[in-house]
Amino acid sequence: MDSQTVLRVNMFGEFSMTYGDTTIMDQNSRSHKVWTLLEYVVTFRDKEISQNxxxxxxxxxxxxxxxPSNTLKTLLHRVRSQLGQLGEEDLRKAVTYRRGSYRWAPEIPCHIDVSEFDALCKRASKEDDPNKRLSALQQAIRLYKGDFLPRSALDSWVMPINTYYRTQYIKIVYEAIELLTQTGRFSEALAICQKAVTIDIYDEGLHLAMIKCLLATGAQRAALQHYKYVTDLFFTQFGVSPSDEMTALYKDVVKTDKNMELDFGVIKEGLQELDPKSRAFCCEYEFFKDIYQLEARGAMRTGEVIHIALITITSDSRKPLTQKQTNLTMDRLGEVIGTSLRRNDVYTRYSVTQYLMMLPSANFENAQMVVNRIVAAFRSQYPKMPVTLQNKVLPLDPLET
Incomplete structure (x- = not known):
């Protein structure tokens, strides 16, 4: 073999082997067993593997x-044919057979991304210098390009290894983000977050870190968009409301730090709705609370009666709603509420199965009629939806001073 050229093996994000300018990878499902044999031998390269x-x-x-013994030997021949495509004769012997056992030839020099990843994580854990530790963490993070052997992800032997590496990756991501944000390197931390959330999309902590980095880099609008994306994701996929930490962060997102603006016309223009529609105003729950408290102050002074209404969806049978049914029902109910209320009315999605509405200038009877009209409109538009709409109307409590 050329002493200057080393076999490069990638197992994160794909399984591929590169020697010089030539790369081979599993793209043919008909040769799955060939690649499984090769992947397994490379993964457990430090031991002899029995043919059984x-x-x-x-x-x-x-x-x-x-x-089966001869069938396995035939498969080994096909593995060697694949390795031969790399253009180096010695690589055909990278998988050896001796005395009923198979193994990866230890004399074949190679760089394997998982081995380098392990070494970098170990180095980082032993490093006291924050800069050197961060450097090792960043190198390891760059190596992790996705799940371990993703095309074999459902194989029972791959799953625990994949879980281990994903857990380790998320761990070092959090460590790197902490070190970067401590020194004000928010752009670098943001880049790590953006990659990490594509790998583990359901880790709320990563989304929180990403929103904080967006805020720190001045990307206010992007932070707000990502917040809405995350809350919708957790609503639709898991049927859970945003955590307290996420909703608290939302308040930081909407606090825009403006430079001094002297043109009052520009300020007024910025206050206007970008897309005014003939429907009620739907807002995040944190905004709804602020509006509620503002209305409560006014009600104390003017004596005006304001009511709030809650609509809850439940299954109309003993069988609970699936997450898909819940999401569809809530989307449709939200549309009906938006078009049934007046433009100056406000509503919000309070939980996975509930909408909360504020109905100013309405006595109890009128408020109940409004809610009944919403329920009737929903039933009229979606008569086959297997749900019951429960509702409750209560007066807003004036803020006593």
Whole structure:
């Protein structure tokens, strides 16, 4: 082999082997067992693997495969043919067979991303210098390009290894973000967050860190958009409301730090709705609370009666609603509420299955009529929806001083 050229093996995000300018990778499902054998031998490259272990791995539920030992040797020949495509004859012998056992030839020099990842994580954990620790963490994060052997992700032997590496990756991501934000390097932290949320989209902590980094870099609008994306994601996928930490962060998102603006016309223009519609005003719950408290102050002074109404969806049978049914029902109910209320009325999605509305200048009877009209409109438009709409109307409590 050329002493200057080293075999490069990638196992994060894909399984590929590169030697010089030539790369081979699994793109043909018909050769899945060939690549499984190669992946397994590379993964457990430090030990000899018995042919019985490989036979159980490759044909776990196939009793009639003729002579399994010879079938495995035939598969080894196909593996060597794949390795031969790299253009180096010695690489054909990278998977060896001796005395009934298979293994990766230890004399073949190679760089394997998972090994480098492990080494960098270990180095970072032992490093006392924050800068050197951060450097090792960043190198490891760059190596992690996705799940371990994603095309074999459902194989039972791959799953625990994939879980280990993903957990380790998320751990070092949090460490790197903390070190970067402590020194004000928010743009670098943001880049790490943006990659990490594509790998583990349901880790709320990563989304929180990303929103904070967006705020710190002045990307106010992007922070607000990402907040709305995350809350919608958790509503629709898991049926859970935003956490207290997420809703508290929302208040920081909407606090815009403006430079001094002397043109009052520009200020007025900025206050106007970008897309005014003939429907009620839908807002985030944190905004709804502010509006409620403002109305409560006014009610104390003027004596005006204001009511709030709550509509809750439940299954109309003993079988609970699926998450898909809940999401569809809430989307449709939200549209009906928006078009049934007046433009100056305000409503919000309070929880996974509830909408909260504020109805100013309405006595109890009128407020109840409004809610009944919403329920009737929903029933008229979606008569086959398997849900019951429960509602409750209460007066707003004036703020006593």
């Amino acid at each position: 272990e490989l036979i159980e791995l490759l044909w776990p539920e196939e009793d009639d495969i003729g002579d």
